[in-house]
Amino acid sequence: MRIGINTRSLLGQKMEGFGNYTLELVTRITKAQPEHTFILYFDRPIDPQFQFGSNVICKSVFPPTRHPFLYIIWFQWRLKKALKKDQLDVFWTPDGMFPLGISTPILATIHDLNFAHFPKDLPKWVAWYYNRYFPYFSKTAHKIITVSQTTKEDIVSTYHIPQEKIKVIYNGVSDLYRPLSKEEKQNVHLKHKLAKPYFLFVGSLHPRKNLHRLLQAFERFAQKNTDTDLVIVGASMWNNQAFKIKPELDHRIHFMGHLKTQSLAEIMASAEAFIYIPYFEGFGMPLAEAMASETPILAGNQSCLPEIAADAAHYADPFDVEDIATGMQKIKNDVALQSQLIKAGQQRVKDFNWDHAAKLLWQELQQLVS
Numbered sequence: 001m002r003i004g005i006n007t008r009s010l011l012g013q014k015m016e017g018f019g020n021y022t023l024e025l026v027t028r029i030t031k032a033q034p035e036h037t038f039i040l041y042f043d044r045p046i047d048p049q050f051q052f053g054s055n056v057i058c059k060s061v062f063p064p065t066r067h068p069f070l071y072i073i074w075f076q077w078r079l080k081k082a083l084k085k086d087q088l089d090v091f092w093t094p095d096g097m098f099p100l101g102i103s104t105p106i107l108a109t110i111h112d113l114n115f116a117h118f119p120k121d122l123p124k125w126v127a128w129y130y131n132r133y134f135p136y137f138s139k140t141a142h143k144i145i146t147v148s149q150t151t152k153e154d155i156v157s158t159y160h161i162p163q164e165k166i167k168v169i170y171n172g173v174s175d176l177y178r179p180l181s182k183e184e185k186q187n188v189h190l191k192h193k194l195a196k197p198y199f200l201f202v203g204s205l206h207p208r209k210n211l212h213r214l215l216q217a218f219e220r221f222a223q224k225n226t227d228t229d230l231v232i233v234g235a236s237m238w239n240n241q242a243f244k245i246k247p248e249l250d251h252r253i254h255f256m257g258h259l260k261t262q263s264l265a266e267i268m269a270s271a272e273a274f275i276y277i278p279y280f281e282g283f284g285m286p287l288a289e290a291m292a293s294e295t296p297i298l299a300g301n302q303s304c305l306p307e308i309a310a311d312a313a314h315y316a317d318p319f320d321v322e323d324i325a326t327g328m329q330k331i332k333n334d335v336a337l338q339s340q341l342i343k344a345g346q347q348r349v350k351d352f353n354w355d356h357a358a359k360l361l362w363q364e365l366q367q368l369v370s
Helices: 017-032 068-086 124-140 149-159 182-191 211-224 247-252 261-269 285-292 305-312 321-333 335-351 354-369
Strands: 002-006 037-042 056-060 090-093 106-109 143-146 166-168 198-202 229-233 253-257 273-276 297-300 314-316
Touching: 002 068, 017 037, 017 354, 037 068, 068 124, 090 354, 106 124, 106 354, 124 149, 143 149, 143 354, 149 166, 182 261, 198 211, 198 261, 211 229, 211 247, 211 321, 229 261, 247 253, 261 285, 273 285, 273 321, 285 297, 285 305, 285 335, 297 305, 297 321, 305 335, 314 321, 321 335
Parallel strands: 002 037, 002 090, 037 056, 090 106, 106 143, 143 166, 198 229, 198 273, 229 253, 273 297, 297 314
Antiparallel strands: none
């Protein structure tokens, strides 16, 4: 069998959500199925680390997709031509986008529809492209994978897609995320020059991640609590956002930018609590990573977060700054709550496994060919 995969999100040293998702699953299915040929399509020079095995062919298709107009050229012209030439049995696209009008069976992963509900959170032309093309992607894909029941229901209601066309496959968690000993945590603080205990946020600095309300809530919390800092890990998604921080808090809020997974896992496991209050999300990978790290979670009560975190998080209204600040106070001071959340997280995280996700993905690919 010849399986094509859109791997344009594999970017070497600086991968975010789609890239990590693609890497975890492609690594597993190419290794588990050595008798099948996998053709990976990149949109820039190929990093040697993505040559996963002798059954993997890597192809670079020009041009790099750095603008919505280039998305159209790449998917609907250049990639379409490459797929027809390569005579694939099936094509999987981890970011939901693919050439329209080809006969190859298509399996599309659609992570969420944030652009349909909050288009103003995206650059104008990006929002235009997503809202112009995703209705077609949803209708013409032969099967859709999504990462939460919440997103499945959203796709069904927004695009009127039959429920049986959509399969929910939860994401997994890297083995790098684990609890640390007291001594290991002390070393992490020294390594990253973090003098105080800290709350942690992880995610791209995208408007829907709700960073401005998180910072406002921390300002209120910090008025009564001088012994806890805030660490923010993540790169800007579209453009550099300017966050207004009071001068007296400047030394207590640490923007660390993008971190490699090993460093991020250390930072996660050493945090006093993980604070995650986006108002829209498809899965919320950092939730599962916090559970695996045995770090208590304060989460927003909107979108898929209650589905994914279940009883492993304390919840706050992401639109209510005072409620978020109160949640910070409670998760810091309530030792019984911390213990309860950690214990619940130890159980819930068992539902998030990349090996299991890869097996389910492979089953879907096989069914499209048979």
